[in-house]
Amino acid sequence: MYKCLDCGHIFDDGEQAVSREYHDEILGGFHEDFASCPICGGDFEETVECEKCHGEFLTDELIGGYYCEECLKAALTVDGFLDFAEYADENLGDSDLHTVEHFMLVWVYGVSDSAITGSSKDFRALMTEEFEETVRAAVYVSNDDFLENLWNYLHDYDMLGSFAEWLYDKEVRK
Numbered sequence: 001m002y003k004c005l006d007c008g009h010i011f012d013d014g015e016q017a018v019s020r021e022y023h024d025e026i027l028g029g030f031h032e033d034f035a036s037c038p039i040c041g042g043d044f045e046e047t048v049e050c051e052k053c054h055g056e057f058l059t060d061e062l063i064g065g066y067y068c069e070e071c072l073k074a075a076l077t078v079d080g081f082l083d084f085a086e087y088a089d090e091n092l093g094d095s096d097l098h099t100v101e102h103f104m105l106v107w108v109y110g111v112s113d114s115a116i117t118g119s120s121k122d123f124r125a126l127m128t129e130e131f132e133e134t135v136r137a138a139v140y141v142s143n144d145d146f147l148e149n150l151w152n153y154l155h156d157y158d159m160l161g162s163f164a165e166w167l168y169d170k171e172v173r174k
């Protein structure tokens with residue numbers, strides 16, 4: 001399948017519009033074929049399937065190469081975030097700082113990244129408690145807002161790709 005880069009139209013191989021350009025000025029002449037979107041004439045690229053909804057997407061629309069934004073967003077739960085955080089702490093980055101406490105510090109308390117320098121085990125435990133407290137409180141306000149915060153945090157700290165990969169490992173590779 002293909003997707004138009006201009007209008008977003010998705011189409012099968014064989015449906016692309018083809019225009020032919022003749023070059024008679026050269027001895028014998030030759031022609032070139034240009035393929036384009038059948039709707040708007042724009043450029044197109046081959047699509048890849050989202051692992052969850054099996055919709056057709058351009059490669060750079062799939063987060064981590066696996067999931068469309070909608071599917072990955074739907075998969076982000078508080079428990080999922082905590083599981084992923086544990087994985088991230090063990091496997092990603094080289095900071096002493098754990099994901100949950102980092103999230104609490106920069107996202108909830110607004111501490112700037114440069115002001116944070118490692119932390120103690122006790123402090124980490126405290127931040128984990130605070131996180132759970134925030135989750136409990138969020139239920140009464142708006143759970144969706146809280147999930148949106150988690151999503152934006154992963155996005156801003158460039159972790160969505162790793163989150164998608166982690167989810168794929170968990171759900172598909174097992």
Ligand SMILES: [Zn+2]
Pocket residue numbers: 004005006007008009037038039040041042
């Ligand atoms: Zn088009």
Ligand SMILES: [Zn+2]
Pocket residue numbers: 050051052053054055067068069070071072
């Ligand atoms: Zn999807």
